[in-house]
Amino acid sequence: MRSILDITDLKKVYEGGFEALKGVSLSIHEGEILALLGPNGAGKTTLISTVCGITTNTSGDIRVDGYCVKDDYRAARRLIGLVPQEVNLEPFETVWNTVRFSRGLHGKRRDDAYLEKILRKLSLWEKKSSRIMELSGGMKRRVLIAKALSHEPRILFLDEPTAGVDVSLRKDMWDTVNELKRDGVTIILTTHYIEEAEAIADRIGVINKGELLLIEEKASLMQRLGQKQLTVELQDAVTAVPDALSDHGLVLSEDGRTLTYSYDTQADRTGITQLLGDLSAAGLVLKDLQTAQNSLEDIFVTLVEEGQA
Numbered sequence: 631m632r633s634i635l636d637i638t639d640l641k642k643v644y645e646g647g648f649e650a651l652k653g654v655s656l657s658i659h660e661g662e663i664l665a666l667l668g669p670n671g672a673g674k675t676t677l678i679s680t681v682c683g684i685t686t687n688t689s690g691d692i693r694v695d696g697y698c699v700k701d702d703y704r705a706a707r708r709l710i711g712l713v714p715q716e717v718n719l720e721p722f723e724t725v726w727n728t729v730r731f732s733r734g735l736h737g738k739r740r741d742d743a744y745l746e747k748i749l750r751k752l753s754l755w756e757k758k759s760s761r762i763m764e765l766s767g768g769m770k771r772r773v774l775i776a777k778a779l780s781h782e783p784r785i786l787f788l789d790e791p792t793a794g795v796d797v798s799l800r801k802d803m804w805d806t807v808n809e810l811k812r813d814g815v816t817i818i819l820t821t822h823y824i825e826e827a828e829a830i831a832d833r834i835g836v837i838n839k840g841e842l843l844l845i846e847e848k849a850s851l852m853q854r855l856g857q858k859q860l861t862v863e864l865q866d867a868v869t870a871v872p873d874a875l876s877d878h879g880l881v882l883s884e885d886g887r888t889l890t891y892s893y894d895t896q897a898d899r900t901g902i903t904q905l906l907g908d909l910s911a912a913g914l915v916l917k918d919l920q921t922a923q924n925s926l927e928d929i930f931v932t933l934v935e936e937g938q939a
């Protein structure tokens with residue numbers, strides 16, 4: 631797969647000595663959606679800001695389609711669109727002028743047909759003459775995207791695109807992001823919402839305390855780290871897990887009615903057959919069985935906790 635952004639050993643030490651990025655290396659594949667997950671203060675915004683030239687890196691190398699962000703700033707920056715976390719629009723300006731000025735700022739020739747296409751795609755065409763202050767929060771966020779796309783970038787950074795946005799708007803945003811991907815735009819988004827990464831990302835990177843803990847295909851990550859749980863509902867409550875079942879690592883619920891067994895989905899043997907035999911031999915009558923896959927959230931929490939330990 632062709633990479634469109636290569637970051638090598640990126641370090642950022644802020645004035646005052648705080649080390650926000652401690653040597654991050656990653657490559658972004660052209661056309662993918664990468665979600666960067668991490669708790670508050672992990673370094674996600676710092677990473678985006680250094681790639682976009684808003685802050686300078688202390689050391690390391692950043693190349694956008696081969697162009698060095700330091701030595702070839704203009705060529706590199708032209709390929710990037712940034713949708714910032716904060717809505718930073720001029721309230722009295724119209725939607726149309728906002729995107730037109732933004733295109734001009736990047737030194738691109740006027741192309742009203744292209745801007746119309748972008749506004750239509752983002753369902754903003756009907757609002758092109760409205761002033762920003764007249765728009766809803768969701769529309770303002772879409773204007774930020776239109777602005778970021780105004781100079782036809784190939785990589786779009788979205789810094790927490792759905793922070794504080796209600797559920798239905800969040801889903802709209804995911805549709806928009808997917809559509810941009812279909813148009814060939816490479817997308818890197820940061821998020822606190824694991825469900826967001828789960829819903830739209832092709833690959834997931836986890837950052838904590840300035841370090842990239844992992845970067846992996848979503849599907850393989852979930853399969854590799856995902857455990858499954860088998861929950862057994864008992865006909866009659868028990869006060870403790872019978873001794874004969876102690877090898878299975880079962881967890882008894884507080885009401886004594888359910889036993890939970892965790893198993894590795896990748897293992898050759900899950901141990902379920904043995905468990906069911908032992909349950910029966912222990913005289914327990916089963917009322918119901920359920921299995922559930924660990925969510926990305928469980929995986930993420932475990933990773934960050936391991937990193938902190």
Ligand SMILES: Nc1ncnc2c1ncn2[C@@H]1O[C@H](COP(=O)(O)OP(=O)(O)OP(=O)(O)O)[C@@H](O)[C@H]1O
Nearest residue numbers: 644645648650668669670671672673674675676677
């Ligand atoms: N200008 C600055 N000067 C000093 N420290 C800074 C500066 N900007 C950010 N930091 C620190 O760097 C760390 C990483 O911040 P950053 O904003 O990159 O995190 P983040 O992962 O984007 O967090 P959030 O999810 O809360 O936005 C934080 O501890 C933050 O306080």
